[in-house]
Amino acid sequence: MKIHGGLAKPGILDFSSNLNPLAPPGFVIELIRGCDYSTYPDYYYTELRATIARFNGVNEDEVVPTNGASEGLYASLMVARLLGLRGCVIVSPNYGDLEFEDYCRLIGFRVTHHVMPHGESSFTLGDVKAGEGEVVLLSNPSNPTGTLHGRDELLEIADAAGLLIVDEAYINLSDDPSMSLMGSGHGKVVVVRSLTKELRLPGLRVGYLYSTNDHLVELVRAILPSWNVNNCADEVVKGVYGKYAEAYSAFLKESRTEIPRLREFLVNGLSELGFRVYASRANFILAEAPIDAERLYGELLNRGIAIRTPRGFIGLGGRHVRIAVRGVEHEERLISEVKGILSRV
Ligand SMILES: Cc1ncc(COP(=O)(O)O)c(C=O)c1O
Structure with missing residues (x-):
């Protein structure tokens, strides 16, 4: 649903x-005005990947550009299944709770929800139990609770689970982006990012995924369609992370x-x-x-x-x-x- x-x-x-x-800033509007649709985007997104990697201080082989965070989330779940994981633990309440539940079932996962406990004033992550055969999906900060999970508690989950997918669509608008797992180097972590929220560009459809697991990255690339990121999105990211980085x-x-x-x-x-x-x-x-x-x-x-x-x-x-x-x-x-x-x- x-x-x-x-x-x-x-x-x-x-x-x-x-x-x-506060968005969109003027330099983004300028970049969008300059978009050229007369050619195909770069088939390999070589420059785009290099720019994203440089900005985030990671290796370009660890980055896959995606059509918004959504594509990164769907692709990571599919690849988790292709890698042989059988259970999917969704930390709820979460963005797309029912949608991801349906999708995970459809591709053969056994789905459970770990419901975050809450008191009078806040929601907390709680004790997420997931073993080697399971993928855990959560957002940080959590949409809808606004809870910002700590790096250490997330890495602990990744240590125990088969894979941890962290949706960081709002991390740059959170009080502490240093809680990001971007650049963590943990082989069982996938970070999904998006420029949608921070730049107010829901119609542009642009994001990317980060993982240091070569096989996982190779599978994600293989299942994504060619030219999954349009020319304009490609140009905007290159401009935002390059010429306009400051x-x-x-x-x-x-x-x-x-x-x-x-x-x-x-x-x-x-x-x-x-x-x-x-x-x-x-x-x-x-x-x-x-x-x-x-x-x-x-x-x-x-x-x-x-x-x-x-x-x-x-x-x-x-x-x-x-x-x-x-x-x-x-x-x-x-x-x-x-x-x-x-x-x-
Ligand atoms: C937590 C979260 N992740 C991902 C998305 C989708 O992002 P995108 O538009 O970049 O696909 C949303 C949109 O509401 C969201 O709230």
């Missing part, structure tokens, strides 16, 4: 997809300064209205609303605002909502509309 936020119609104030509120790093730094401030504004406003907001270290928050999430969603939609309900996530209750961090003005409007709705129930 495929369920996703970000389906808000034009004109709707969208808090349902977690895109960087501006890009400064932009991410600025985003990481702004996001906690905007997040705090949202947390304070919603807490005052009786929401229980869980600690988040990402550019979105998970909260328990004082009323049913679907009802709140419907009422807000009637007022031109979209949020994310718990639909499609494993391990959330009927009052859980996920809300993206946006500009103060937008957040003020959301808080004011929620206040109005709650005053009438």
